[in-house]
Structure formats: structure tokens, C-alpha cells
């Protein structure tokens with residue numbers, strides 16, 4: 001079973017994805033948006049969030065869901081440091097001595113850690129062992145039709161230090177000024193989850209875990225996504241720059257084989273997704289489509305997807 | 316088979332996967348197109364294998380789908396912009412109390428703007444190879460609807476339309492095309508970009524010793540002269556690799 005979710009969310013005055021600090025200036029991630037003006041291409045930079053940033057947040061939620069379901073998470077991932085068994089040092093924590101057989105390496109990693117089972121890993125030694133991520137996330141970009149209204153603005157902040165005359169040395173400043181660039185936009189992104197990949201070897205195509213464990217891991221990976229969306233816990237600087245806004249629209253499709261909803265950065269994404277799904281009927285494929293665009297709230301649409309998957313025996 | 320794809324804005328294609336040089340490809344190479352359809356195709360057959368180990372060598376399972384196609388190419392509607400924001404990396408050496416910093420960037424191709432930015436992929440299916448395989452035409456068509464990404468896991472795309480038809484291969488001396496083609500023994504009139512890519516026939520997965528070919532990615536329609544093999548698909552022409 002394959003799940004694809006399209007999300008539109010409004011985020012005002014957010015600092016969810018910062019890329020660099022130059023001196024006292026914290027810069028928001030931006031991407032070029034190409035506009036045609038008098039037959040010439042012009043570039044406007046709009047705020048964005050990388051798929052990597054959203055993927056990191058998802059994996060943090062996955063750690064929590066896995067732990068609360070009593071599923072294994074390795075020490076690195078448990079600390080939210082997703083090294084993913086990248087080398088001998090990290091792999092040794094899971095299996096020591098390290099086997100020569102790539103199959104045994106994969107088995108050891110998948111058994112030891114839900115995050116690496118679902119999120120994939122790359123053991124870059126000899127032999128290299130890779131496992132593609134079962135989930136995929138696009139960049140979160142401003143919805144096209146209103147992209148030009150998206151802004152990123154530096155906000156001035158001051159940090160104060162209390163000092164009396166005696167402790168004041170030289171030019172030590174009592175006040176430090178810094179800027180945080182905040183973004184404001186209606187964003188859209190796509191998230192896919194291939195539930196059939198969970199617990200199954202990418203080398204032999206055979207299950208590594210027993211059926212029951214696989215079902216529990218699938219459920220945890222879904223819950224992690226739903227928790228992330230409904231709590232709005234993704235991106236950085238949430239303690240002081242928690243964005244004003246929330247999910248405005250959400251569509252979910254569940255299909256037997258891979259299928260991606262049309263990106264919500266396009267205004268026609270809802271109709272397009274529905275029409276494309278209709279085509280799957282000619283392949284004799286059953287599917288679920290649900291949307292939270294009007295009366296339905298995102299949680300209700302997500303619950304429908306869970307119920308459908310449950311009914312289909314995915315977990 | 317013609318597949319129309321819509322990007323989700325960003326396509327991250329590492330030019331040299333095994334190198335520290337962080338360059339990105341502006342256009343999608345044939346190997347990526349094969350990989351893109353191999354994933355849903357293998358899903359349909361219930362095969363989850365990604366890497367095949369043969370003694371000391373290893374290759375991508377996507378290679379098993381390679382033989383089903385005579386050629387694959389892509390039409391890129393508007394010119395993608397290569398973009399990588401600068402990142403400053405600070406390294407602090409605690410013992411020496413030294414700080415070192417470096418600037419780097421992870422570029423990617425941006426297909427995001429006012430225009431439609433659609434990508435059209437053509438897969439020229441080898442009917443004979445297909446009939447000898449375990450797949451049916453229907454499987455290939457369903458797989459095309461299931462293309463999820465081009466390259467990295469962030470480069471999510473959706474398949475918006477899939478069309479299938481018969482294409483006749485002809486030998487000609489002149490053709491007009493919007494699709495990418497190998498830049499070899501041809502004269503071109505029109506704008507476009509040259510890009511060196513891995514020759515798809517030398518395999519998928521391990522590119523350290525792979526043969527490279529130079530592809531020409533047109534900007535709009537271009538006129539090509541030379542000894543060409545072409546295929547026509549509802550009014551559009553693609554030039555095949557020799």
C-alpha cells in the first residue's frame with residue numbers, strides 16, 4: 001500500500017528553516033521563483049523549507065511513536081541524531097563484529113532501528129549497503145498563484161546583558177542587536193509513504209521481521225506523519241517563532257502501488273488528483289481519496305486513511 | 316509511451332554521486348528516467364530488491380528494467396535554474412581551540428515559477444523484450460502513473476498523463492525536436508544546453524567507471540542535421556541514441 005499526502009499550510013512570521021548566519025543575521029532558506037516579465041525571465045526569491053528539514057521532523061516523530069509502541073530505536077536515532085549507520089563506528093553499536101555479508105548488515109540495522117527501516121540508510125564502507133527511504137518529502141514552497149505575495153523579512157531583536165559600571169570592560173556592549181529573517185507564505189508540500197517497504201529487505205525482497213512487527217511499524221510510521229501534521233511540530237525555532245496559521249487544505253490518497261497526489265503548489269491539484277486516481281480503476285486498482293478542504297478538518301481526513309488501511313489489513 | 320510529469324518545484328540530481336564536488340545536473344539524464352519507472356514497476360511485481368550483489372560488484376535492480384526500453388528521453392518545458400544557497404560550515408577543534416570555517420552549497424535544479432514547468436518523458440518500449448519479460452504493457456502503463464520521483468527523495472513528481480502508441484523508427488538527415496538527444500555527429504540550429512551524463516547502457520547504480528555521453532537538451536524546438544534515427548509520436552519527434 002502506498003500513501004500520498006498533499007498539504008497546504010499557512011505560516012505567518014515563521015523561521016522554520018534557516019540556512020546560515022552571517023554575523024548577526026540569520027537567513028531563511030529561499031528558492032528562486034521564475035517570473036516572465038516583458039519576455040524576459042526575472043527571479044524572485046521566496047521563502048522555502050527543504051524536504052530534508054521536513055524529513056528530519058518526521059523522523060523525530062517516528063522515534064517517539066516507535067518508543068511508545070515498544071519498538072526498537074537505536075541509540076543514535078534515539079538522540080535524534082540520524083547518522084543512520086553511515087560508517088563502521090556507528091554500525092558497531094548495532095552489530096559487533098560487523099558481518100561481511102551485506103544481507104546480514106541490512107538485517108542487523110533493520111532489526112535494531114525503526115527509523116532506519118523506514119527512513120533508509122547508507123552504510124558507506126566495503127561492502128556499501130543502502131536502503132532507500134520508504135518515505136519521500138518534497139520541498140515546501142509557496143503555492144504558485146500567491147507565491148509573489150510570499151515574503152521574507154528580517155526582524156530586529158536585541159539581547160541584553162546586565163552589567164554594572166565596575167564589570168564593564170572596554171567596549172563590551174550591553175546590548176546586542178541581531179536579525180532573524182522570518183517568512184510568510186501559503187506553503188504546499190507532498191509526502192509519500194510506501195508501506196510495503198517496511199520490514200522487507202532491499203537486497204532479498206524477503207521480510208526481515210515477522211508480520212506482527214511489520215504491522216506495528218507501519219502503524220507507527222503513519223502515526224508519526226499524522227502527529228507531525230496535526231501538531232505542527234516541524235521546522236526550527238518553534239519556541240519563539242511558532243508560525244501563526246495552520247493547515248488550510250489536505251488531500252490523501254491510498255493506492256495499492258505508487259501514486260503521487262498532484263502537488264498542492266498548483267491550484268488545480270485537488271481536481272487533478274481525483275481525475276488521475278479515476279484512471280487507476282481501469283487497472284482494477286482500488287484506492288481511497290479523501291480531502292480536508294471545506295467542512296472536514298485534516299484530522300478527520302487522516303483518520304479515514306487510517307481506517308481504510310486498517311480495513312485493508314495493512315496493520 | 317509518453318508520460319507527462321509535474322514537479323514539486325525542486326529536482327536534486329547529483330552529477331557525481333561518489334565525489335565531494337557538489338555539482339548538480341540541470342536536466343534529467345536517461346539513467347534517472349529508467350530508475351524513475353523501475354521503482355513502481357518493481358513494486359507492481361512485488362520485488363523490493365534495490366541492490367544486486369554479484370561477488371565483488373553490485374548494481375541497481377533498476378537495471379533489470381533497462382532492457383525493456385530502446386531509448387528514453389525528456390522534454391523540459393522551461394529552463395530550470397540551478398540554485399544552491401550558500402552554507403557556512405564551522406568546525407571547532409576543541410583541543411587546539413581553533414575554529415575553521417568553510418563555505419559550501421548543495422545546488423539543485425529549480426522548476427518553479429509562473430510557467431507550467433512540465434516535463435514530458437518518452438519511453439520507447441522494446442516490444443520483443445517486453446513480451447519475453449514477466450511484465451505486460453498494462454504493467455508498464457500503471458508503472459508510468461506511479462512515477463514518484465526523479466533522483467533524490469526530495470525530487471517528488473506526479474504523473475499527470477500517460478499515453479501509449481506505436482512509434483515507427485526511421486532514418487533521416489534532418490529533424491525538429493524538443494526532446495533531449497545525444498550530441499554526436501550532428502549540427503544543431505537553436506538554443507539548448509549540453510550536459511555530460513552517464514551512458515545508460517553501461518548500467519545503473521555504480522557510476523564510478525561508467526561511460527559518459529554528451530546530451531543536448533533543447534530550449535524550445537531545435538533543428539538537427541546528421542545521420543539520425545528518429546521516432547514520431549503524435550506529431551512530436553524524438554531522436555534516438557545510435
Ligand SMILES: [Zn+2]
Nearest residue numbers: 074077113116
Ligand atoms: Zn537508528
